[in-house]
Amino acid sequence: MNTSQSRCSIVIPLLNEQESVVPLHAQLADAADRLGMVWELIFVDDGSRDGTWQQLVALRAQDRRVRAIRLTRNFGQTAAMSCGIHAASGEIIVTMDGDLQNDPADIPRLLDKIQEGYDVVCGWRHRRQDKLWSRKIPSLVANRLIAWLTGVKLHDYGCSLKAYRAEAIQRVPLYAELHRFIPALATLTGALIAEITVTHHPRRFGRTKYNLWRTWRVLLDMVTVSLLVKFASKPLRFFVTLAVCSLTVALVCVERSWEWYVGPYHRIPQILPSIAVLGVWLAGHLVIVGFLAELCLRTAHNRSERLVAPLTL
Amino acid sequence: MGDNPVTRQRIPNAPEVSVIMPLGPRHEELVTICHALQRLLSPLVNGFEVILVDDCAGALTRAQVEAATSRCPETRAIRLPRRMGEAIALALGAQSARGEILVILDPYLHVALEELPKLLAPLRNGMDLVCAWRSPRRETGLSRLASNGFNALARWLTKIPVHDLNCRVRAMRRQVLDDIPVYGDLHRFLPIFAARRGYRWCEVPVPQQPGKQEVGAFDVRSYLSRFSDLLTLLFLTRFVKRPLHFFGLIGTSSFLMGLAINLSLIYSKVVLGLPVGHRPMLLLGVLLIVVGIQIASIGLLGELLIFTHARDLKDYVIQETLE
Numbered sequence: 001m002n003t004s005q006s007r008c009s010i011v012i013p014l015l016n017e018q019e020s021v022v023p024l025h026a027q028l029a030d031a032a033d034r035l036g037m038v039w040e041l042i043f044v045d046d047g048s049r050d051g052t053w054q055q056l057v058a059l060r061a062q063d064r065r066v067r068a069i070r071l072t073r074n075f076g077q078t079a080a081m082s083c084g085i086h087a088a089s090g091e092i093i094v095t096m097d098g099d100l101q102n103d104p105a106d107i108p109r110l111l112d113k114i115q116e117g118y119d120v121v122c123g124w125r126h127r128r129q130d131k132l133w134s135r136k137i138p139s140l141v142a143n144r145l146i147a148w149l150t151g152v153k154l155h156d157y158g159c160s161l162k163a164y165r166a167e168a169i170q171r172v173p174l175y176a177e178l179h180r181f182i183p184a185l186a187t188l189t190g191a192l193i194a195e196i197t198v199t200h201h202p203r204r205f206g207r208t209k210y211n212l213w214r215t216w217r218v219l220l221d222m223v224t225v226s227l228l229v230k231f232a233s234k235p236l237r238f239f240v241t242l243a244v245c246s247l248t249v250a251l252v253c254v255e256r257s258w259e260w261y262v263g264p265y266h267r268i269p270q271i272l273p274s275i276a277v278l279g280v281w282l283a284g285h286l287v288i289v290g291f292l293a294e295l296c297l298r299t300a301h302n303r304s305e306r307l308v309a310p311l312t313l
Numbered sequence: 314m315g316d317n318p319v320t321r322q323r324i325p326n327a328p329e330v331s332v333i334m335p336l337g338p339r340h341e342e343l344v345t346i347c348h349a350l351q352r353l354l355s356p357l358v359n360g361f362e363v364i365l366v367d368d369c370a371g372a373l374t375r376a377q378v379e380a381a382t383s384r385c386p387e388t389r390a391i392r393l394p395r396r397m398g399e400a401i402a403l404a405l406g407a408q409s410a411r412g413e414i415l416v417i418l419d420p421y422l423h424v425a426l427e428e429l430p431k432l433l434a435p436l437r438n439g440m441d442l443v444c445a446w447r448s449p450r451r452e453t454g455l456s457r458l459a460s461n462g463f464n465a466l467a468r469w470l471t472k473i474p475v476h477d478l479n480c481r482v483r484a485m486r487r488q489v490l491d492d493i494p495v496y497g498d499l500h501r502f503l504p505i506f507a508a509r510r511g512y513r514w515c516e517v518p519v520p521q522q523p524g525k526q527e528v529g530a531f532d533v534r535s536y537l538s539r540f541s542d543l544l545t546l547l548f549l550t551r552f553v554k555r556p557l558h559f560f561g562l563i564g565t566s567s568f569l570m571g572l573a574i575n576l577s578l579i580y581s582k583v584v585l586g587l588p589v590g591h592r593p594m595l596l597l598g599v600l601l602i603v604v605g606i607q608i609a610s611i612g613l614l615g616e617l618l619i620f621t622h623a624r625d626l627k628d629y630v631i632q633e634t635l636e
Contacts (some may be wrong), residue, residue: 047511058636068635072511079628087634089584152542173623217558224557227613228620235617239610271582271595282606289610296618 008039013080014098015046017203022053031104041066044084047074082174090289094163102161103199110163119168119191123161124199125291149226150184154195161198181225243283250279328360331410333417335366335402336374340420343377347385348566349426365390400500407490416484424482428519430482435515442507442514447480454479470547473508497543510630543584560612568605586617
């Protein structure tokens with residue numbers, strides 16, 4: 001494949017990484033020059049309170065291939081990444097962390113996979129250099145759970161080092177803290193996903209921005225994404241299935257009540273009508289919610305390009 | 314949320330400052346105001362315009378607007394076809410404004426026009442939004458108490474130190490109003506939304522004009538609508554991005570409680586052989602299950618709505634770019 005015409009954008013969200021900026025740029029420029037592509041480096045300063053922005057201004061003065069975007073406050077990694085992705089001009093977009101834990105030397109291998117025809121290539125931090133109990137174990141559990149819930153089998157959802165075809169990533173809805181779920185969300189648009197092992201270095205500067213409290217939020221996000229992935233294309237079917245289950249339970253209860261009524265005692269145990277009422281009520285509610293969900297997706301589809309559709313390559 | 318401020322083109326020959334005045338039924342003589350603005354602003358800024366938005370305020374207003382537009386060259390007017398409320402008037406005024414700095418004035422002059430330079434000065438020092446804070450207040454009794462209570466509640470709910478949300482005299486870069494959608498009665502909360510989007514803002518204490526009291530903003534009937542405004546605010550600032558986090562939690566806990574109650578009833582019926590049909594607990598359990606599933610599914614619906622529109626909602630605000 002002819003790579004000389006294609007452009008590669010490398011997007012890096014930064015939060016209080018003033019020591020990392022200069023070495024990161026040196027490593028990246030070194031790796032990117034060997035790609036044989038035109039490249040640009042997009043740093044997104046996510047409301048840093050240290051000298052990160054000053055470092056970027058100085059860097060920009062030396063190297064015109066560097067672009068820098070500064071956000072008004074700290075909006076979170078997903079927002080910063082989304083900002084950089086939408087600002088990128090290349091056909092191929094690489095994202096990575098700004099903390100020097102990812103190795104830019106892996107970028108050529110990611111791009112090789114893209115050239116093979118994949119739309120999203122994820123890094124897998126095979127020998128991860130982090131604290132065992134606070135980072136590695138929760139991450140292992142989370143990865144297994146996400147893989148199981150979303151049906152997208154990857155080993156490492158948390159690794160930021162990924163490469164995308166721009167058209168694939170730019171149509172993925174990215175909001176809140178969903179960057180972890182990009183692969184799962186990308187499958188919604190029909191993207192092909194691959195995974196390769198990448199090097200991982202221990203942290204040299206600054207502090208980690210993760211803590212265990214986040215795990216709870218990640219868990220909630222996980223449930224949300226798995227629901228979205230499962231029923232985003234056919235909400236009415238999802239809700240109608242639930243409604244039919246609940247209606248069946250109600251009907252069984254009505255039938256049992258009837259048997260009690262015509263039986264020798266001529267009375268109905270109170271629990272049966274209660275469950276019947278519950279079942280009918282829920283069935284009605286679920287069908288209505290299903291309709292609303294369908295309506296909401298339908299208007300979204302009419303408004304812009306379809307959300308759930310195979311990519312045209 | 315609005316187009317990207319960075320890509321916005323500057324209009325050639327545009328004045329620097331646009332003063333927007335939404336005109337309700339109560340206002341001072343407009344020609345006098347426009348002349349006073351002329352006197353005040355001409356030495357201070359590089360060109361200005363005054364936009365009067367006549368929100369169907371009546372014949373007297375209409376005559377005054379016509380007089381003002383004919384006598385003051387900087388003044389333009391927009392007339393709304395029917396009474397549409399201050400927020401819409403404001404949004405339409407902002408749409409037609411050409412300046413880089415927007416000043417919203419209250420035509421009843423709670424705050425003297427002479428205080429205007431105080432509001433413009435911080436904008437030159439990098440602020441994005443400057444709000445007037447009437448201090449000391451001239452209202453008395455219940456009205457003052459209600460107003461202070463409202464501000465305190467908003468402060469507590471949002472953790473953003475606002476002191477006077479009811480004063481509409483504000484000066485801002487136009488990016489702020491382009492980025493933040495104001496509708497209904499939400500223009501009151503502009504500083505809160507702006508602060509949450511990362512804009513730099515401040516309040517400037519200005520004396521309230523003697524004899525100019527707020528009427529109607531805090532009569533007892535409006536308490537309910539102010540209260541619902543605060544709920545909207547809480548909802549928009551805290552939960553709008555993750556409806557399922559909020560509703561899902563409430564729904565799931567209600568569902569689990571109901572399930573626990575009903576399981577314990579089934580246990581006593583099946584294992585202990587006690588009659589349970591007459592116990593109100595059964596009804597409570599059923600109720601909690603229904604409510605739980607309803608709330609959670611509405612949360613899912615909200616999440617779906619956000620999800621499908623996420624590509625249009627910009628989650629972030631760009632301060633500057635080096636290209």
